[in-house]
Amino acid sequence: MNLFIFFCIFVQFSIIQVRTDECELTSNDADVQLTTKTFLQSRQFCSETRFPSRNTRQIIISGRLVDYTARCKRGISQADIEIIHGQSGFHPICRELHHPNSRGFYNLSTVIVTPFTGQLYIRVTSPGYETVLKRVPISLSSQRKRKTIFLQLKLAMVRSEAQMEQQQDQQTQRMNSIVDTLMSQMTIEEKIGQLNLVTVGFDVTGPIVSENVDENIRQGRIGGVFNTFTPKGVRPLQELAMNHTRLKIPLIFGYDVIHGHRTIFPISLGMSTTWDMAVIETSARIAAQEATADGLNWVFSPMVDIARDARWGRISEGAGEDPWLGSQIAAAMVRGYQGSDLSSSNTVIACLKHFALYGGAEAGRDYNTVDMSRITMYNYFLPPYHAAVEAGAGSVMTSFNEIDSIPASGNRWLLQDLLRDQWKFNGFVVTDYTAINEMIEHGVGNLQEVSARALNAGVDMDMVGEGFLTTLLKSVQEGKVTEQTINQACRRILEAKYKLGLFDDPYRYCDDSRPGTDIFTNENRLAARDFARRSFVLLKTDRKTLPLARSNSTIALIGPLADDRRNLLGSWSAAGNWNQSVSVREGIINLVGNKNQVLFAKGSNLIEDTYMLQQLNAHGGEIVIDTQSAQQMIDEAVGIASKSDVVVAVVGESQGMTGEAASRVDIGLPECQKRLLQALFNTGKPVVIVLMNGRPMTLTWEHEHAAAILETWFAGTEAGNAIAEVLFGLYNPAGKLTTTFPRHVGQIPLYYNHKQTGRPFNATQFTDKYKSRYLDIPNDPLYPFGHGFSYTTFEFGTISGDKSELRGDSDRLTVRVPISNRGAYGGEEVVQLYISDPAASVTRAVRELKNFKKIYLRAQQTDEVTFVVTTNDLKFYNTNLDYVWEEGDFIIHIGPDSVNTQSIRVKWLK
Ligand SMILES: *[C@@H]1O[C@H](CO)[C@@H](O)[C@H](O)[C@H]1NC(C)=O
Numbered sequence: 080m081n082l083f084i085f086f087c088i089f090v091q092f093s094i095i096q097v098r099t100d101e102c103e104l105t106s107n108d109a110d111v112q113l114t115t116k117t118f119l120q121s122r123q124f125c126s127e128t129r130f131p132s133r134n135t136r137q138i139i140i141s142g143r144l145v146d147y148t149a150r151c152k153r154g155i156s157q158a159d160i161e162i163i164h165g166q167s168g169f170h171p172i173c174r175e176l177h178h179p180n181s182r183g184f185y186n187l188s189t190v191i192v193t194p195f196t197g198q199l200y201i202r203v204t205s206p207g208y209e210t211v212l213k214r215v216p217i218s219l220s221s222q223r224k225r226k227t228i229f230l231q232l233k234l235a236m237v238r239s240e241a242q243m244e245q246q247q248d249q250q251t252q253r254m255n256s257i258v259d260t261l262m263s264q265m266t267i268e269e270k271i272g273q274l275n276l277v278t279v280g281f282d283v284t285g286p287i288v289s290e291n292v293d294e295n296i297r298q299g300r301i302g303g304v305f306n307t308f309t310p311k312g313v314r315p316l317q318e319l320a321m322n323h324t325r326l327k328i329p330l331i332f333g334y335d336v337i338h339g340h341r342t343i344f345p346i347s348l349g350m351s352t353t354w355d356m357a358v359i360e361t362s363a364r365i366a367a368q369e370a371t372a373d374g375l376n377w378v379f380s381p382m383v384d385i386a387r388d389a390r391w392g393r394i395s396e397g398a399g400e401d402p403w404l405g406s407q408i409a410a411a412m413v414r415g416y417q418g419s420d421l422s423s424s425n426t427v428i429a430c431l432k433h434f435a436l437y438g439g440a441e442a443g444r445d446y447n448t449v450d451m452s453r454i455t456m457y458n459y460f461l462p463p464y465h466a467a468v469e470a471g472a473g474s475v476m477t478s479f480n481e482i483d484s485i486p487a488s489g490n491r492w493l494l495q496d497l498l499r500d501q502w503k504f505n506g507f508v509v510t511d512y513t514a515i516n517e518m519i520e521h522g523v524g525n526l527q528e529v530s531a532r533a534l535n536a537g538v539d540m541d542m543v544g545e546g547f548l549t550t551l552l553k554s555v556q557e558g559k560v561t562e563q564t565i566n567q568a569c570r571r572i573l574e575a576k577y578k579l580g581l582f583d584d585p586y587r588y589c590d591d592s593r594p595g596t597d598i599f600t601n602e603n604r605l606a607a608r609d610f611a612r613r614s615f616v617l618l619k620t621d622r623k624t625l626p627l628a629r630s631n632s633t634i635a636l637i638g639p640l641a642d643d644r645r646n647l648l649g650s651w652s653a654a655g656n657w658n659q660s661v662s663v664r665e666g667i668i669n670l671v672g673n674k675n676q677v678l679f680a681k682g683s684n685l686i687e688d689t690y691m692l693q694q695l696n697a698h699g700g701e702i703v704i705d706t707q708s709a710q711q712m713i714d715e716a717v718g719i720a721s722k723s724d725v726v727v728a729v730v731g732e733s734q735g736m737t738g739e740a741a742s743r744v745d746i747g748l749p750e751c752q753k754r755l756l757q758a759l760f761n762t763g764k765p766v767v768i769v770l771m772n773g774r775p776m777t778l779t780w781e782h783e784h785a786a787a788i789l790e791t792w793f794a795g796t797e798a799g800n801a802i803a804e805v806l807f808g809l810y811n812p813a814g815k816l817t818t819t820f821p822r823h824v825g826q827i828p829l830y831y832n833h834k835q836t837g838r839p840f841n842a843t844q845f846t847d848k849y850k851s852r853y854l855d856i857p858n859d860p861l862y863p864f865g866h867g868f869s870y871t872t873f874e875f876g877t878i879s880g881d882k883s884e885l886r887g888d889s890d891r892l893t894v895r896v897p898i899s900n901r902g903a904y905g906g907e908e909v910v911q912l913y914i915s916d917p918a919a920s921v922t923r924a925v926r927e928l929k930n931f932k933k934i935y936l937r938a939q940q941t942d943e944v945t946f947v948v949t950t951n952d953l954k955f956y957n958t959n960l961d962y963v964w965e966e967g968d969f970i971i972h973i974g975p976d977s978v979n980t981q982s983i984r985v986k987w988l989k
């Protein structure tokens with residue numbers, strides 16, 4: 080019998096291909112090693128085929144080469160693909176060379192003799208691209224059987240630096256000449272006009288909507304527009320700029336594309352719990368595809384604010400509490416949106432936000448004061464912004480808060496010294512909505528003063544407030560700002576327009592045919608479903624109730640969110656239409672409706688608290704209080720629960736209860752939903768809680784009583800289908816928390832990478848009084864960072880390091896851990912690596928995430944995960960804000976979450 084091994088690397092759109100269970104095998108980009116130009120000239124071809132004799136294996140590798148950096152679907156047709164033995168290729172036992180076809184597909188076959196001791200690689204070389212060397216993960220035992228091994232590899236190719244640099248130089252020259260020429264013709268009023276961003280359309284997050292837009296465009300007083308989209312909406316405005324202004328400078332068009340554009344993906348916090356950079360990048364790629372088809376070329380994403388406070392509603396928009404993971408995600412989002420060529424008609428300029436520290440709001444109250452030491456900023460809050468800048472983010476949005484008592488939009492240290500001088504950011508800076516005007520409320524001056532201050536600090540574009548438009552000329556005349564500063568800001572806006580290709584074709588993003596072909600496609604919906612499944616976190620499981628039987632059972636589907644579409648998209652799903660989303664009830668019926676009895680009852684209102692209800696409904700909450708009394712609803716629910724085998728209770732927050740301006744001090748389930756759950760628990764039936772919410776919640780009581788809890792966040796357009804697939808075991812959940820879930824709101828801020836203090840509490844010495852602890856509850860969270868179960872059980876073997884003492888910057892520590900799937904289902908595990916630095920010149924966090932690998936293991940399969948630790952992983956900002964590592968002991972922890980880890984100790988000397 081042949082042994083089939085399918086090994087798939089899913090990047091780009093391939094992620095949504097319908098897959099067999101085997102093909103669900105996950106790999107990731109980490110396996111694709113990019114080497115520098117080491118292509119070897121000597122080639123030796125397989126001359127004889129001894130297959131099928133004993134001790135031989137035939138290996139067939141087929142797959143596709145895709146350009147990872149440019150247009151995602153473009154195959155690479157010009158390449159040499161070899162199967163080689165040994166990384167260097169110096170010991171070719173047998174080597175075959177093939178070329179891909181015109182669409183990038185290749186099919187190689189080679190025969191090798193066993194027992195085989197070397198490593199097997201495939202190497203791809205293509206002009207203008209980095210060489211890819213891919214280790215093929217097959218074990219060739221010495222069994223005396225003929226075998227054919229099939230592998231399917233999709234390889235991502237990245238353009239080589241040399242080629243990119245050369246192209247960039249030419250582009251930069253052309254850009255400079257176009258911008259110089261234009262600016263030499265512009266009046267100062269026209270330059271100031273470029274710095275003005277107005278809103279035209281429906282989404283308004285503040286009190287002011289821009290006025291006289293048509294006339295202002297004609298007068299050259301507007302540089303960009305947001306909240307207008309669709310080619311039909313965008314084209315007339317662009318025509319105003321192109322037909323009726325003196326210098327015909329095109330406008331840029333921005334929008335809040337946050338977690339998908341029309342096809343809505345899980346909220347950003349949910350995307351982060353996939354711990355899958357290929358998925359996250361692809362989500363941004365698809366969003367860019369849809370947004371550009373809709374006339375847009377600039378998106379206000381990614382939001383990369385680190386948050387440690389679950390009361391803050393916008394924790395739902397970020398990637399959680401960890402700076403290292405947040406940095407990976409920030410970079411993946413930028414790559415996905417921008418690709419490598421902003422002038423392509425399917426890429427957009429990303430806008431990194433909110434710069435900076437917006438997630439540090441005191442008391443978790445939105446827009447509140449932030450006060451933070453520099454060293455905390457540098458070590459814990461700034462890294463994701465820096466990573467997005469390094470990834471080439473084309474724009475940055477200032478935050479509403481103050482930093483060191485100066486509002487971000489007027490903070491020159493932040494926008495010039497840090498962003499431009501230290502980080503070498505060369506895009507443009509835009510404010511958040513009316514953030515310049517809000518500096519008046521902050522108490523740092525009148526409109527003219529704060530506008531001058533913002534420009535001088537490094538803001539290039541004023542969102543909606545028109546402080547630049549109305550006061551800068553006066554400030555120039557009075558010597559408060561220089562024309563040179565205005566020139567610089569104007570130049571940055573024009574450069575962005577050049578990079579988008581708008582000077583070559585201002586209507587590049589106005590193709591009327593594209594909405595029909597590129598938006599809300601089946602392919603995109605399948606992607607949304609896949610991302611949603613991957614974002615779910617199994618918070619609790621009794622290991623028997625889930626997955627649910629696919630036939631012959633009676634399911635009581637209960638809860639205010641069970642038959643709901645309105646809330647599934649979450650906040651900031653601006654162009655998403657909730658009418659098109661799939662409810663949990665529909666998803667379950669779609670999947671198993673004909674083989675099971677599905678009984679439904681709403682059971683309770685979403686909320687009854689009128690203080691909150693009034694506010695939610697004043698802003699599109701559409702929460703309707705049922706005509707039945709609370710008790711009638713509960714009675715009905717209990718009635719169907721007692722007739723059923725299992726209860727699925729879909730509960731949580733309404734979409735408006737998290738997000739912008741949606742802070743809460745009580746982060747538990749609303750009381751009316753808790754009363755429903757209590758009644759359901761009382762029936763004695765197993766209750767599976769399906770949670771929808773946008774923040775960590777306090778679930779201590781629910782945790783005690785539920786058979787299982789599945790966290791689904793707000794999962795987007797395909798939420799119901801994805802939830803059904805997970806409940807019924809078509810996909811085994813593998814998400815891991817990126818935020819700590821406290822036991823009680825009073826523990827906040829609670830985060831895994833906290834400091835030790837001088838009096839750490841040790842739970843084994845329970846009655847110790849003079850320790851950093853609470854009298855009434857433990858210190859530890861309900862669910863720690865990194866937590867998440869699976870339907871199967873992963874057993875971690877003993878971890879081992881190849882060295883116990885290391886020396887110098889170039890040394891490498893290799894840490895290995897065997898992992899076995901001991902259960903009945905295939906599944907993925909996120910293997911996490913943390914490092915502690917127990918003695919340093921400054922206090923360090925008790926541990927910090929420094930790496931992870933997401934692996935797939937079939938039932939009963941064992942594999943080994945290897946991590947390489949370098950001195951980069953030991954670095955931190957010291958008291959002088961230098962990024963250093965210090966010699967001494969380090970503890971390496973590996974485990975399935977941030978708590979249940981094993982460790983080894985090593986010494987690393989200078
Ligand atoms: C690759 O080649 C093998 C053996 O010649 C063949 O069985 C297989 O169908 C081919 N696959 C593709 C995708 O062409």
Ligand SMILES: *[C@@H]1O[C@H](CO)[C@@H](O)[C@H](O)[C@H]1NC(C)=O
Nearest residue numbers: 315316317318319321322323
């Ligand atoms: C701009 O000019 C084009 C081409 O002449 C014309 O079709 C279009 O209607 C004009 N639009 C506006 C708003 O003037």
Ligand SMILES: *[C@@H]1O[C@H](CO)[C@@H](O)[C@H](O)[C@H]1NC(C)=O
Nearest residue numbers: 628629630631632673674675
């Ligand atoms: C479901 O019930 C039908 C009819 O009683 C039976 O034929 C079938 O085997 C059952 N399926 C399972 C999975 O128990």
Ligand SMILES: *[C@@H]1O[C@H](CO)[C@@H](O)[C@H](O)[C@H]1NC(C)=O
Nearest residue numbers: 644645654655656657658659
């Ligand atoms: C959603 O559907 C309702 C009822 O059919 C309709 O009134 C509403 O306009 C729709 N909303 C959107 C955004 O399409």
Ligand SMILES: *[C@@H]1O[C@H](CO)[C@@H](O)[C@H](O)[C@H]1NC(C)=O
Nearest residue numbers: 839840841842843844845925
């Ligand atoms: C807590 O105390 C126990 C018993 O003294 C000790 O074995 C353990 O290492 C301590 N834990 C920590 C984290 O210090």
